[in-house]
Amino acid sequence: MPAFAYQALDALGKTQRGVLQGDTARAVRASLRERGLYPLEVTPVETAPRAPGLWRRGLSATALALLTRQLATLLKAGLPLDEALAALAEQNEEPRVRALVVSLRARVMEGAGLASALAAAPESFPEIYRASIAAGEQSGRLDQVLARLADYTEARDALRQKILAALAYPLLLTVVAVAVVSGLLVYVVPQIVGVFAQLHQRLPWPTRALLALSAFVQTWGWLLLALLVAAAFGARLALRREPLRRAWHAWLLRVPLIGRLTRAANTARCMRTLALLTASAVPLLDALAIGAQVVPNLPMRDALRRAAAKVREGGGFSRALAESGQFPPVALRLIASGERAGELERMLEEAADQQARELDRWLAALTAVLGPLVILLVGALVLFIVLAILLPIFEMNQLVK
Numbered sequence: 001m002p003a004f005a006y007q008a009l010d011a012l013g014k015t016q017r018g019v020l021q022g023d024t025a026r027a028v029r030a031s032l033r034e035r036g037l038y039p040l041e042v043t044p045v046e047t048a049p050r051a052p053g054l055w056r057r058g059l060s061a062t063a064l065a066l067l068t069r070q071l072a073t074l075l076k077a078g079l080p081l082d083e084a085l086a087a088l089a090e091q092n093e094e095p096r097v098r099a100l101v102v103s104l105r106a107r108v109m110e111g112a113g114l115a116s117a118l119a120a121a122p123e124s125f126p127e128i129y130r131a132s133i134a135a136g137e138q139s140g141r142l143d144q145v146l147a148r149l150a151d152y153t154e155a156r157d158a159l160r161q162k163i164l165a166a167l168a169y170p171l172l173l174t175v176v177a178v179a180v181v182s183g184l185l186v187y188v189v190p191q192i193v194g195v196f197a198q199l200h201q202r203l204p205w206p207t208r209a210l211l212a213l214s215a216f217v218q219t220w221g222w223l224l225l226a227l228l229v230a231a232a233f234g235a236r237l238a239l240r241r242e243p244l245r246r247a248w249h250a251w252l253l254r255v256p257l258i259g260r261l262t263r264a265a266n267t268a269r270c271m272r273t274l275a276l277l278t279a280s281a282v283p284l285l286d287a288l289a290i291g292a293q294v295v296p297n298l299p300m301r302d303a304l305r306r307a308a309a310k311v312r313e314g315g316g317f318s319r320a321l322a323e324s325g326q327f328p329p330v331a332l333r334l335i336a337s338g339e340r341a342g343e344l345e346r347m348l349e350e351a352a353d354q355q356a357r358e359l360d361r362w363l364a365a366l367t368a369v370l371g372p373l374v375i376l377l378v379g380a381l382v383l384f385i386v387l388a389i390l391l392p393i394f395e396m397n398q399l400v401k
Contacts, residue, residue: 004028004044005099008037015040017095059124061157063097065150072146081142082108100124113137128273128290132280145280152276159268159356166363170370177378182217184385189214192389203392210388246298253299253326261362266297267331268355270304275348284344285312300326317344331355 004025008016016037022028029039059067067088074084085105092098100121107117115134118125129149136145189210203211217224239245253259273294277287288308295301303324310320318336321327331351338347 004042005095006032006039006043007041008032008039010037059097059100061153061160063094064124064129065153065157067092067097067101068146068153069150072143072150075143075146081114114142126294128277128294131282131286131290132276135277135280135282138281141281148276148279152272155272155352155356156269159265159359162360162363163265166367169367170374173371173374173378177374177381180378181381181385182221184382185210185214185217186221189385189389190218204388206384206388207392210385242298249296249298249300253297257362257366261359261366262297263300263326263328264355264359264362266295266300267327268352268359270295270300271331271335271348271352271355275345275352278345278348284317303327328355328358 004020004022006017006020006028010016020028020031022031025042025044028042032039032042070088070091071084074087075081079087082105085101085108089098089101089105092101103120104114104117107120108114113134115130115137118130118133122130132145132149133142136142239248249262252262270291273291274287277290278284282290285308288304288311292301292304292308295304303321303326306324307317307320310323311317316336316339318332318339321335322332331354334347334351334354335344338344338350341347
């Protein structure tokens with residue numbers, strides 16, 4: 001049964017919006033009138049797959065995790081899938097999410113499986129999500145798979161938030177520092193130090209350097225800013241080319257601190273994905289193919305694909321990963337012990353947790369170092385500006401004496 005988004009007025013004249021299912025728009029209008037609403041607009045909700053546009057965005061990680069958790073709870077309580085989706089649509093207040101759930105229910109009511117219905121919105125439900133749902137439908141453990149998917153989505157979003165939070169403070173300090181120093185050079189320094197230049201007296205070298213820097217920023221600051229923006233856009237365009245992006249990612253892995261952070265973040269994401277897929281009864285080879293797609297770093301993604309090829313030939317998973325040299329030894333030992341004990345799923349999850357903990361430690365250390373370092377640099381620049389202004393004053397006092 002198709003779904004329709006409506007806009008109507010209630011008895012108090014307030015606008016009500018929502019989504020209803022009906023055979024036709026006319027039937028939906030009649031249903032609204034029965035509820036005491038005056039329909040203003042009724043439009044069908046699109047359920048067919050669409051090409052992703054520039055501004056097309058899917059569900060956030062938080063919304064996806066909440067939706068998954070609610071659906072898992074309803075299915076575990078014994079509700080059929082269509083009734084669970086209907087309950088989700090009724091209790092969800094966000095129109096976009098409600099329309100998405102109603103469109104999913106419409107496809108399920110037409111006879112499609114949940115994984116097939118999710119394929120109509122790939123921007124909201126990634127491949128790993130759909131593959132896990134398909135495996136859960138085949139094994140009859142859909143509620144358990146959904147619960148694991150909710151845990152996975154929340155853990156992945158938490159990891160992303162930790163990285164952003166660790167970088168936000170140093171980045172904010174840098175932006176404020178650049179703004180303060182630029183303001184001093186453009187507006188304050190010329191007015192103060194320019195007075196000394198009119199005395200036709202040889203100024204100290206810090207003052208001369210400050211005046212030259214101020215003149216450069218005033219004259220060419222806009223060009224420097226334009227060049228920086230152009231360089232950023234040029235780098236972004238260049239990194240779209242796979243050879244350059246691969247070289248950049250390989251260089252990141254070689255940088256001492258950044259390489260450790262990059263390796264830990266990619267390993268945690270990969271191991272958590274593989275743990276979810278294997279727990280959802282997805283075959284290991286299929287799990288490796290999907291897991292490689294969620295690893296942003298290209299050398300590590302290639303290592304996973306080579307490991308999948310060796311596993312397909314009969315080799316061990318941990319040995320295949322170890323031969324690539326791209327994954328941390330601790331994670332490899334955990335995987336090897338899981339293979340020997342027949343508990344690969346649990347040890348993959350343990351490896352993901354271990355790498356997430358290591359990432360937390362290094363992010364905390366990085367934040368503790370970068371914040372004070374930026375403050376020290378800003379203090380040094382401000383001290384240089386103050387000295388450059390005060391030195392001519394000291395010399396004038398000496399001349400007066």
